[in-house]
């Protein structure tokens with residue numbers, strides 16, 4: 001049922017058609033409208049704290065800041081969950097016991113961010129100096145001061161590392177709880193909060209921390225607040241993630257660089273050998289030709305297939321936005337493609353180009369392969385399939401620098417270093433009763449379709465929650481899709497952060 005509600009936004013009276021909202025939603029929305037200034041003041045201070053893996057002291061400051069945020073909100077049992085290794089960024093934990101509540105939701109986000117290269121950020125931006133813009137920079141947004149009167153527009157953006165990924169998750173969750181307390185709304189379930197500090201580094205100590213605190217972290221469902229909303233601008237719920245693992249390849253040729261005139265045609269060229277090897281891994285339709293690559297994929301259930309068909313197509317929009325004319329896997333949409341394992345060349349290097357270019361035959365060529373995995377794949381097995389393929393192409397595969405003897409003996413020599421830290425995929429069933437309730441809550445917040453994604457393209461270590469805690473997980477993002485996460489010019493749209501607060505608040509009322 002729709003009704004017309006008049007809203008005052010930044011002093012301008014506008015009429016807008018929005019769905020009949022629950023009283024709780026209206027209360028939470030009003031809270032965000034009245035407190036945008038103070039919410040963003042605290043949020044900016046959070047964004048000033050560098051949070052990259054190379055800076056353990058900075059990470060500790062972020063953890064301390066979150067503890068302070070929790071303390072200010074009256075959250076209980078606040079503590080750092082440390083790994084046994086020194087200098088590992090801790091997880092930050094807190095909880096709220098609700099008398100009479102029978103169920104527990106645990107809210108997850110991460111406070112660490114991707115490494116930064118300040119030189120790549122747009123003029124006027126620095127990764128750890130949050131700046132306010134009237135829109136996205138590539139949509140002609142301009143820098144303005146943070147307004148003293150606390151009045152913000154939904155399309156304004158804050159630029160800073162982790163503004164979206166994933167301090168936005170922490171901001172949405174902790175301000176949602178703040179809103180409940182200040183508006184006298186009692187959560188419908190027990191709440192737990194778990195903010196990780198090593199997600200962007202692949203969560204190397206998450207397993208250890210979960211194992212050590214099994215009882216403390218017991219819950220009925222983990223709500224993962226990370227990643228962007230759907231590219232169409234619609235809210236989405238994601239039921240699984242792809243897994244990920246890597247392989248470093250180095251093809252060897254002559255021990256020293258050779259003059260391309262004196263030796264060209266005669267000396268083997270490692271760049272060509274590597275290019276040939278890599279091109280043998282995919283056909284013209286973008287399908288991986290490595291034996292058995294797709295064999296162990298668990299098929300989607302009927303509910304998952306139906307959801308996938310209803311995911312709005314963003315293919316044409318994204319092609320336009322990204323400046324590309326076609327997709328790699330012919331005949332498959334973006335959504336269909338990310339439900340399959342992938343093989344991606346992350347980077348490739350041999351010899352010099354540009355100003356340093358010279359007429360030489362390089363000594364080696366190297367590439368990093370990124371394998372994304374779906375349910376059914378095992379990361380070690382997937383690595384092995386690639387190694388078997390390389391061997392089938394006549395390469396002598398080593399896991400160390402070749403000796404002189406080996407260089408003289410083998411025509412095709414390659415060092416393959418499989419990543420030691422793979423992550424398997426995870427998928428939660430859409431048919432579980434608790435999941436159906438959560439879907440209904442998210443749907444109640446919008447008149448728009450809520451996109452149900454069986455799998456997101458990216459990777460989170462969600463299988464660990466299942467494996468270590470026997471827990472279910474569901475991912476509910478808040479950040480805008482064009483937030484540039486992991487890259488330069490990362491940003492959060494104010495409207496997304498505020499909507500996220502409302503949505504997390506309604507989830508905390510779950511009973």
Ligand SMILES: [Zn+2]
Nearest residue numbers: 165166226227
């Ligand atoms: Zn993230």
